[in-house]
Structure formats: structure tokens, C-alpha cells
Amino acid sequence: MRAVVIDGKAVAAELRSDVRAEAQKLSELGWSPRLVSVSVGDTAAAELYVRNQQKQAESAGVQFEARSYPAETSLEQLIGILQGLNHDPRVNGIIIQRPLPEHIPVKALQKAVHPLKDVEGMHPASIGNIVYNDLALGPCTAVASVEILKTLPLQMEGLNVTVIGHSEIVGKPIAFLMMGLGATVTVCHHMTRSVAMHSRAADAVFVAVGKPGLVTGDMIKPGAAVIDIGINRVETPDGPRTVGDADFDSCAEVAGWITPVPGGVGPVTVATLMKNAVLATRMQMDHYRDSYARTDV
Structure with missing residues (x-):
């Protein structure tokens, strides 16, 4: 008997439905999930991925912003840009598009993304948590x-x-x-x-x-x-x-x-990215609540 062909689009659609419901709950609490995509240099190779991510984000109720920077942008400048996004409470997830210019090591940028906003699951802390069977943003x-x-x-x-x-x-x-x-x-x-x-x-x-x-x-x-x-x-x-x-x-x-x-x-990979976006948003909401909650009442 010939193998059953797994329909990744159907699996992704079901996952996006769950993500959309969670995104709606977060929005009602004042935390609308928002992703920022960062591209550097010739973005033609990544344009298809960016468009697909934006389309899937909109379908899942996640805001999406694409930012492009010149190929001459230095590593130091990019790390500064990422640090700014890390500290912006309106940004809940950061995506680093590849390929990057030769002078930009991708691992350096992945390390610069705060683990709570690492929706791609590429930060060493995100990878390391899997060893302990603690899957947060994988x-x-x-x-x-x-x-x-x-x-x-x-x-x-x-x-x-x-x-x-x-x-x-x-x-x-x-x-x-x-x-x-x-x-x-x-x-x-x-x-x-x-x-x-x-x-x-x-x-x-x-x-x-x-x-x-x-x-x-x-x-x-x-x-x-x-x-x-x-x-x-x-x-x-x-x-x-x-x-x-x-x-x-x-x-x-x-x-x-x-x-x-x-x-x-x-398709399931992109849907998982959106799932990570809403999970990251909830984690940040909880982090802000725990860090800044009043204790005198």
C-alpha cells in the first residue's frame, strides 16, 4: 500500500487557528503580538520568505513589520538595532532573515536577540533549554x-x-x-x-x-x-x-x-513561528507583570 501523504498545509491551518485565538486573547489584554523582520543587504533571496511570513502572520492575527538595512551596515550597528528592539515593549518577536552579508556572522546576531523575543528559537539559551526538556521557544x-x-x-x-x-x-x-x-x-x-x-x-x-x-x-x-x-x-x-x-x-x-x-x-514551520510569537508575547506580559507589579496593596 502506498504511503499516506501528510498534508502540512492542513496541519498548519489548524495550528494557525489556535494561534489566532490566543492572539485575540492577548490583544484584549493590551498585548497585541507583533513581529519585526530584519533583512540586511540584497533582500531578493529573502523576499519570498518575508512575504510568506507576513501573509501567515496576518492570517494568525499577528502584526508584522519588515525592516531592511543596507549591506554596508556593520555588525556593531546591527547589534545596536537589535538591542533597541529588545528594549521596545511594542516588539514581541524578532526574525533575522538570511542570507546575510559575508561580514555579518549570523550567530552573533542570534545571540544578540533577547531569549524572550527569540521567536526563531535560535538563541543558545533556547537551544540549551531543549536538553532539559524545557521547551519554551524552540x-x-x-x-x-x-x-x-x-x-x-x-x-x-x-x-x-x-x-x-x-x-x-x-x-x-x-x-x-x-x-x-x-x-x-x-x-x-x-x-x-x-x-x-x-x-x-x-x-x-x-x-x-x-x-x-x-x-x-x-x-x-x-x-x-x-x-x-x-x-x-x-x-x-x-x-x-x-x-x-x-x-x-x-x-x-x-x-x-x-x-x-x-x-x-x-507550512508547519511558518505556523510554528507564529505560535512562538504569541507564546513570546504571553511570556513578556507575565515578565512585565511580575517585575513591575505593585507590592504595597
Whole structure:
């Protein structure tokens, strides 16, 4: 039987509905969630992402402002800009668009965003909290991938999971998130001797390495779930296409469930960003209340 194709757009729509309801509650309390997107230099590569984020934000009841700065802007200036946003109570979340100019290290900017406004979940504190199974504002792609798996009729406790790819913002967080749910996790990377040996034993396979068609049907256990996080542009006789890291056709013949590319993890990632926006807003509201509440009454 061919795999069930997971509809990421449907999962995202349900998530946005919950976000919209939460955003409305916060607005009634005087805390309307507001995101600020920061782009530097040639923004053409990021324009599609920014437009999509703005559209999704409006759909979720989250205010969105896009700011662009010249490529010549220095690291010091950008850190100053981020510090200003950190101290602005009207701003609840900060998004740093990539790519950045070569002289701007992305990690330096990620560290400059206050953890309470780190809606992308990229600050070292946000990543580190996952190790303690304390998921506040987690990295969006990793959280979205795990949320998709949780929609399937699978028992998370004791589930055998293989994660192919061990990046700091996707592969490693997925591994820790799944361990937090009680799964048994194997992480594969470029030095793993036999990726197929591990993936064939898994009830669920996450793949995020940026290599089109890396995972094929003969690497998948019959009935397993395949969560394909890769996004690659490839040339075909019919023109350029966007594909994932899994060979969809061969994997779909073996797997029980599979995410398409596009239309799988991507929409849920953006919806998770909006979820983080309202969560960050509530955390900031609570922080201000606890810090400035009167104690003499």
C-alpha cells in the first residue's frame, strides 16, 4: 500500500487557528503580538520568505513589520538595532532573515536577540533549554517536524527514530525533542558508516541534510513515517523543481506516511513561528507583570 501523504498545509491551518485565538486573547489584554523582520543587504533571496511570513502572520492575527538595512551596515550597528528592539515593549518577536552579508556572522546576531523575543528559537539559551526538556521557544523547523510526527497514530514512548543530519538548529534539537517524548533516537551524519542500517530499523525517519534523493525506498522500514525536511532546487527535463532529501516516489512505495516537498514541513514551520510569537508575547506580559507589579496593596 502506498504511503499516506501528510498534508502540512492542513496541519498548519489548524495550528494557525489556535494561534489566532490566543492572539485575540492577548490583544484584549493590551498585548497585541507583533513581529519585526530584519533583512540586511540584497533582500531578493529573502523576499519570498518575508512575504510568506507576513501573509501567515496576518492570517494568525499577528502584526508584522519588515525592516531592511543596507549591506554596508556593520555588525556593531546591527547589534545596536537589535538591542533597541529588545528594549521596545511594542516588539514581541524578532526574525533575522538570511542570507546575510559575508561580514555579518549570523550567530552573533542570534545571540544578540533577547531569549524572550527569540521567536526563531535560535538563541543558545533556547537551544540549551531543549536538553532539559524545557521547551519554551524552540527552533521552528525542528519543533514543526516533531509536531507533524505527533499527529500520526504512533506511540511516541519507545518509538525507534533515526535522525539523518545533526545540525544545531534542526537535527540535534529533533533528537532531544524526541528523547523528551520517550523515543529511542539514533542520529546519523556524514561520518556514519551505514545510514541505511539505522534508517531501516526506524519506525520514523527525519532527514535534513540538503542532498536531494539521499533517502531511497530501500532505506525505509515498511510502514515507517518519513519526515522530509530538505528543500533543494533541481533541474529536470520539465524545468526546475523543488524536492526534498528523500526520493519521494520510492519512499512512498514503502513508508506508511511521508511529507511532501513542498507542502509538508514548510507550512508547519511558518505556523510554528507564529505560535512562538504569541507564546513570546504571553511570556513578556507575565515578565512585565511580575517585575513591575505593585507590592504595597
